[in-house]
Amino acid sequence: MDIILVPGFWLDASSWDGVTPALEAAGHRPHPLTLPGKESSEVSRAGISLQDHIDAVVRVLDGLPAKAILVGHSGGGAIIHGVVDARPEKVERAIYVDSGPLGEGGVINDELPAEGDDVPLPPWESFDDADLVDLTDGLRQAFRARAVPEPRGVACGRQHLRDxxxxxxxxxxxxxxxxxxxxxxxxxxxxxxxxxLAKVREVEFVDLPTGHWPQFTKPDQLAHAILAAVDRTATGTAGTA
Incomplete structure (x- = not known):
């Protein structure tokens, strides 16, 4: 199964490095993505919108031979929901990692401090304690070292859905x-x-108690949760929880 992995704010494809080995070992084909404007801190993020990120994922999906699983972390949940709307016939299941679908007219987060076209990773003091559970000092240092500013147009852009x-x-x-x-x-x-989320006909819930970045704090458990959802999809046993 092709599994497209969409990172949340400030993160690129490498943020899934702790998760992808288990997916590959189970015989799946993970596709961790670096979205436009997230290639490095030096690239321009001017004019990059939420729709641009959705379109980038759609292009990857369209290039695959069959249906795929979409995984979106945090703000990536809004992105994969936009992809589900654009290509519902191409998505086997949408997996939201500490996130959920963003409805028509919604924005991911327009309250984050911006610097021009950039939304830098805020100081840790700006986050709730619940966000930071299990995020040790070492993980925080590694996260901040790899963080890339989010395009302001993605954080503040409105979701538009049609299907x-x-x-x-x-x-x-x-x-x-x-x-x-x-x-x-x-x-x-x-x-x-x-x-x-309440309008989605079939939703299952899986608890993975940790902070907002389980790909860093509990990567093995996150990989297991994703694999279990993929397996239930393949066998047709997943249902509403």
Missing amino acids: ERRYHVPATVIACEFPSAMLREWIAAGSPFVAE
């Missing part, structure tokens, strides 16, 4: 910072935060 077939594509939410029980409570209460 309601996106709701028929099965989804898995790997819940890290917020437990799945809390997500289900929000859905039951009609919270706007999960309104788009």
Whole structure:
């Protein structure tokens, strides 16, 4: 199975290095992506939009011979949902890693401090304690050393969706910072935060308790969770949890 891995803010394809070996060992073909403007800190991010990132993933998907699994971490969840909307017939399952689908007109995060066209990785003090669980000093140093500014147009750009077939594509939410029980409570209460997720017909929840970056803090467990979702998809045993 082809598995497209879309990183969250400030990260490139290498952020999946702790996850991809297990996927390959299981016989799958992982495709970790570096999205436009994320190639290095030196490249220009002027004019790069959320739609540009969605389109970049669509191009990879279109180049594959069959349906694929999409995995999106954090802000990458909004991106893969845009891809599901653009190519619902090409996506076997969407896996949201501490993230979820972003609905029509939504933005990923327009409150992050920007410097021109760039949104740099903020100081750690700007994050909630729940974000930073298990992110040791060493992991924080490595993260900051590899971080690339996010294009402002991606953080602030509005999601535009057109095809309601996106709701028929099965989804898995790997819940890290917020437990799945809390997500289900929000859905039951009609919270706007999960309104788009609530419309997806088949959603399963998998708990992976850690902070917001499980690919760094618990890479083996994240790989296992992704593989389990892929296996359930292949056997047709995945269902609503």
